[in-house]
Amino acid sequence: MTGIGITSNQRGRNVAEGLATAIHEHRLSPGMKLNEDEVGEIFGVSRTIVRSALQTLSHAQLVVIEPNRGAFVARPSIREAREVFEARALLETRTAHSAATRATTEDIALLKRHIDEEHWAFDAGETGRALRLSGDFHIEIARIANQATIAAFVRQLVARSSLIIALYWRRRQATCESHAHHALLKALEAHEADRAKELMTSHLVDLLSLLDLTEPTDAPASLKEAFRLP
Template identity: 70%
Template sequence: MDPILKEPASDHIASRLALAVHEHRLAPGTKLNEDEVADVYGVSRTVVRAALQRLSHDGLVELRRNRGAFVAQPSIRDAREVFEARALLEPRTARSAAERVTAADLAALNRHIEEEHAALAAGEGGRALYLSGLFHIEIARIADQETIAAFVGQLIARSSLIIALYWQRRTALCESNAHHALLDAMAARDGERAEDLMRGHLLDLLTSLDLRNTPAPARSLREALGS
């Protein structure tokens, strides 16, 4: 892919796999056979193992000793925990971001939202979801908090899995509006409004999930599909 800019190789594969999960091309519970993945990407098991280990640390993959790697299946409890963490981190960070956002940042966020719209319009729901996650990470970056941005990144990744498992289709395109409102608040440098909007946005997301009694979808079937 990038023959000139040498990239860490295992990171490349980790990104590819992560993207597949984000775009819901890899379903939760899918088994990730090392030989298979190695063959697909034309590398050895060594780098695949490194990539899987990294994804495991991000919560995207569950590693079971002598059993292999599976795309994680967050439990209802996990889902609540993830959104609890996001509720602690993101609203305040959105406030900071609004207080120090630059014109260039605003332009970038604007482009981002447009891409999101385009993907949604093109029926690429998976890609739209992925971009929607990136939006949240961008905000943490604008707040100049790389550490928090990294955490938000992990939480977004798990949120993607959670949405794949527990999303109830009722409400369709809540994202775009919420993100647009956030952008407005940031453009006005209104930190307090940005914080409130983010809090509400996360709450909307959480309540749009069906976390009552979902027994994790049949694994074996999904495994069969995945292989």
């Protein structure tokens, strides 16, 4: 469920989702060049489709397209990083509040499974997948809140957060994530809307505070190895 905006173009959408998932799982790093021919070869489509996918990703701000130079995985600035988390705090306090009042037992069960899966992935050392799942947890809450418009924004912000984390996350303590998520789940389950709201705020503030917002240094790896091709 690596949600990207609506593309009629089914094949383009597939390529966009493939690239987006790779970004979420940190197999593609910020700044990496996305060569049109190369991407086309990997997904078995022509450049027409690739361009459509890259345009989609650029609208989601996961990719930056430089005229006549090509597409690159975005490298959010420090400023952008703060803004994204501020916007998330604004939107997700709302989704958390609303989700707490609306969550059904099925919703809660789903979220529980989600957290478990996140835990397994983390314990199995699949940090990329764990990271993506932890983002999906937030997206799931937005979905439960039943506000498609806000949910779409949250999806985009979560996706961008993944890039921000790739760039600025230096300490290694990913466990705190799932503790916060667990607390949030409890509040949702008990329909304690105000508590959910506050837990969400502090969770996001926490995340931001754990970032090392100084100039990043980065050496983009190769595109092909992100998709395990020779």
